[in-house]
């Protein structure tokens with residue numbers, strides 16, 4: 196169970212075309228479905244066609260009754276096999292199947308949290324919203340086949356709804372809303388959404404000349420956010436068309452959900468009302484979802500070989516937006532990735548090639564962050580022009596096809612003319628990371644200036660690395676990249692002036708294990724800790740109760756044995772926290788976190804033996820209780836100030852690069 200992965204803003208990109216499915220012939224559905232959210236009744240008819248006659252198994256939720264079934268126009272009666280709440284209907288070879296079904300959907304439960312919604316595969320409906328996820332058996336899916344579809348949706352007049360695909364027609368008649376959609380590309384399944392939506396629409400002709408229909412389907416409570424979202428979507432579509440190539444669909448819609456969820460699908464994203472209200476969703480997650488129409492829903496990852504699409508999307512969306520802010524913001528993002536990785540217990544690390552989709556915090560650290568860093572390092576190796584040219588080539592070649600990491604590698608090799616086999620192998624097939632250290636350095640005067648020899652160690656097994664060394668000399672600072680392919684090697688650099696100190700990869704351009712003091716401690720170090728201990732100095736019963744509630748929400752392993760703790764969570768009132776710090780001979784409360792500022796302050800520190808301590812200092816028990824909900828969302832911060840549950844200030848202590856001082860006495864580095 197991982198709370199950090201269930202962060203609100205975390206949109207789950209519902210990608211997942213199985214390779215086996217892609218191998219089979221696609222099925223073409225023609226569905227009409229009538230839904231009554233008031234009573235949760237669903238009535239459907241489907242005509243499924245195959246290019247050639249084939250035997251097929253249909254999968255339909257056992258909550259539905261089959262009213263009629265025919266193969267090639269012959270009515271048949273088949274006893275379904277029940278498997279995990281699904282009816283499996285094994286049909287004889289045919290080119291056409293006709294099926295009518297009806298039944299009651301589950302009532303919509305808006306109290307579900309994000310994690311529940313991810314695992315909750317029941318098709319559910321209510322006046323506030325209907326969500327019929329693909330895989331929930333709401334229509335007769337053809338087992339193991341990709342599906343094209345045309346679908347007509349019939350809803351009460353005050354409801355609107357959609358499925359991924361091109362809107363062919365919509366009308367209001369006889370007190371009903373009817374809309375037809377067509378999805379021509381092979382899709383893995385069909386998800387349907389409906390609700391009391393207000394639709395805002397914008398027509399757009401993109402830079403590449405694609406004519407698009409952009410829409411928001413928003414609940415009335417957030418209807419005023421529509422035009423901001425449409426502006427943002429248009430901006431992202433232009434960005435990625437210029438960068439990669441034409442957008443592959445005819446629409447993009449942002450759809451609100453009454454539950455706090457986040458799903459990405461071809462040409463649309465389905466986000467909780469409260470998620471849509473968060474200002475950073477438009478600035479980051481939305482762009483990420485738009486980009487998945489190229490990577491994930493445009494080119495399908497070959498899951499047997501691992502999912503490259505999350506890393507490439509994170510690199511070209513979340514990370515790219517930080518890079519646009521400037522080099523400091525970009526370096527801060529890389530630091531956050533490496534810091535998260537440093538906080539990952541070794542047993543939870545796994546090779547990137549094994550990542551298929553996000554199920555918990557650990558797989559996000561590898562599948563998203565390490566993967567994004569792979570693309571960052573690759574761009575350093577081959578240069579931006581070859582990198583971008585490869586993306587365009589890859590897109591042209593694999594649009595609506597499956598592609599593997601190997602296919603991606605070949606595209607980068609083709610545009611760069613470099614053999615990248617070893618590069619991809621070491622970052623994809625291995626877990627772990629190099630543990631880079633400067634173990635010795637010497638400078639000698641030479642004929643033309645100075646000769647600097649630096650001995651680097653990276654632990655075992657050795658990676659082939661191009662290590663940035665920032666050398667500070669009397670006349671200035673410069674950075675050189677040196678090749679390191681062995682576990683330990685000495686490199687020699689000619690430098691013009693006397694070198695004073697050397698910093699190892701200070702901009703964090705390599706995926707590596709940070710040294711203990713290189714990474715400033717963050718909340719997540721304690722949150723993911725294997726044996727966290729809760730300490731409540733001077734606490735009365737109310738503070739105790741609030742502290743325990745906070746610990747259970749914050750720590751993944753709250754209640755684990757606390758003998759020899761690996762991290763400390765110290766929770767109390769201001770005076771008790773200050774007294775505890777003094778007693779433990781630790782640095783006092785940072786001056787910027789004065790008790791007068793806000794109702795609670797949270798910060799990280801290190802104990803004298805190097806363990807991470809998270810200090811939570813509150814004005815009273817009530818202020819403490821108010822942190823239980825918001826605090827787990829801030830795992831990447833080193834300090835925070837809250838007024839009740841409202842975050843006033845946050846930040847990270849600066850990174851401390853590994854520096855070797857040439858002029859300092861031995862041992863004083």
Ligand SMILES: [Zn+2]
Pocket residue numbers: 206207208483487505508
């Ligand atoms: Zn994603």
